[in-house]
Amino acid sequence: MRASRRHFLKTASLMSMAGVAGPFALNLAAIGAAAAQTAPGYRAIVCLFLYGGNDHTNTLIPYDQPSYDQYFAARDTIAIARDQLAATATGAVASQGGREFAFHPALTSFKTRWDEGKLAVVANVGPLIVPTTVAQYNARSVPLPPKLFSHNDQQSVWQAQAPIGEGAKLGWGGRIGDLLAGQNANVQFTCISAGGNAVFLSGQNVIQYQVGSSGPVAISGISGTLYSSASASAAYRNLITGTSANLFENELGVVTNRSITSNQLLSASLPPASTFPLPNPTSNLASQLNVVARIISARSAIGANRQVFLVSLGGFDNHDFLLTQHTQQLTIANAAVNAFYGWLVQMGVQNDVTIFTASDFGRTLTSNGDGSDHGWGSHHFVLGGSVLGHEIYGTFPPTAFGTSVDIGQGNMMPGIAVDQYAATFARWLGVSDTDVPLVVPNVVNFGTSRYLPFL
Template sequence: MNRRNFLSLTGTFTGGMLLLPDFLYAFGSQHQSNLVVGEQCLVFIQLNGGNDGLNTFVPFDDPNYYYNRPKIALSKDEVIGKNKGMAFHPALKSFAQIQQNGDLTVLQNVGYPEPNRSHFRSQEIWQTASASNQYVNEGWLGRYLDLQCHEHTPTAGINLDSIDNLALKGNEPNAITVKDPIRFKAKENNEESVTLSNNPQLDFVRKIANSVTEGAEEIQNALAKSTSENSYPKTGLGKNLEWIARLIKGNLNSKVYYTSLGGFDTHDNQLAIHKNKLTELNDAVFSFYTDLKNAKLLQNVTLVVFTEFGRRVKDNGNGTDHGTAGPMFIIGGNNKGNVLGKNPDLTNLDNGDLKFEIDFRSVYATLLQQKMNFDASKIGITNKQLSSIF
């Protein structure tokens, strides 16, 4: 069994319960004790299912919006944070407040050429930063971490989810998927309790997993310095963002954090479903934003909210079907708080879908260069950077 397969298997076996604290301590101890300006990290929230951008950041002043969406359009009286013909869904009241504070940038009409309307394939394109007709085995962040980490660093990237994320896959396993962070506690090693099987490699992994306790006490001490905030909602995303905030406040200095929120495939009953999902997003993000701002760490953390594609311009009677371009949100990291890109042009469509204006890989190139001081061309992203995000 080679080292990479062994580490992948142990990480999967423990679900991060034992490995993450020890490795986090080892990685964090290589850095200064306090997070400072310049010690940046990226946090990603992937909205799975294809979020309806037109009902998220709404062109409320365009009569074509109401013409195309007689069943699901949001009225001018409902939307909030009105600015130059655009406004937020009423469930995103905190997004509007963050933007008013100057800490949220909206990127309009984000997509890519020759868009794919398959959830799986479009997510793959976003996660690998490939062209629509190109297939890449490693994720864009995994490739970045391969070059950024001078030696194997299992927690340079952390994915808070129940499944691995292709975006973080590299030649080396420099990221780990964590399903249940609350279980990150040292276990007393009891070799007698290890269940034996007919697979000696699996038995070996089980023994190692039960013995990985070194550094757990130090990790618990570090976590004790980053208290939980009662303001977080008791939702899956709320808990994940609370944990990410604790890791950041505890100076563990992972470079990339990733999590997701599903339920955005709103073919039917969209008004109710979309409102509920955006409320969950809004409340969790605002707690995270407030937590980091109070800790004076918001300038070190750039939060990126995106989805694999938007929805079609015309409703289907009770919802929307798979579309193409949509808005992307960036919070923190000393962004300029702008709205970039033209308002959606609902008269100039591509077979009923919005035409993209901003290539998502230009956003990636900007994040890597301006936040990570890394040349995106080294991992195959040659798109031009955007000049007005930070």
């Protein structure tokens, strides 16, 4: 195992250097050794990162009367009224002892996908290094994720493995990309962010490609006439892509070069944005998903078989104005994700693409008067034609204080590790069982439950 792993890395490393010279150099044949991890057809995952720490308690709300009463008693003025929840209620969920739940009233399309069996809930997931109890947390007797409750660090911890926290360099989306890039003709289109710079997509070899929500745009100065000079544009391209002994200057040239070569490839292949009409209300998130759909649509033209995408929506740090602002953001997410799923169906790839949510952390069950504060475990959604939906995976804890998972203020000790969540996507994309720990090293601490059964 080790030897073949090193061989793969070495190959990919050589490849990525070759990639600078010619983007088509990285083809499947040239990297045959790594292509062992192959599943047929096209597959992609799309991470929807909710920046700020989504208030999970008001995202999936206990609905049967006793559970709702518990929720209402705990949440004071930031509880959603029960009569607003009838339309998005799930009905009894057998795996949760017959309890009923309701999606936030804005998440109407999530409820529709649930009913169709295309959407699953993963309850109380969060960063863990080993399975941990509240007693172990209080005693600090097991290794814990560092800098809990801090935004930037927990974003990193959710997205990346090492080193943990701000300054992380290896995200699990990127590590999946490392292992599967051999199946793509153009490695640079393996890990793509339409939602800004995210360490999630940084691998050891694979580099995150960032694309704007309006799609690829060209540097005008590298072609045609520049300030009346016919020859200057070629010189300009040399200037802005040049190498330097200064590391920062050099990196600017590297990024610019990657931008130019990727743009030329993509802009020749992508269908127009209007192929996938934006929803109402539209949003930047909808535009991000629009460009993702355009890239998926061009998968054959760019030789992509395995892809990892990231899109993002901010505005979830609702210390204040929780009821109004959370509703606004979930309304945006609902419309954008609904439209995206429709585009997948339009392309006939709804079984080949899985969307999932992630966020900095969950939030406190306690109210601070008008909002909630930073927490830990959180509920998340997985959506797609291959998802075994209409189910809640894991245990949805009672929405109350003093439960077996309450570490204070109703913050939940996660019952499911991000590594298990991630491992499930990695395996679905085609990473072998033996290589999954290369993506999420701590998954080995979770015994036989490395994967969750939603995919």
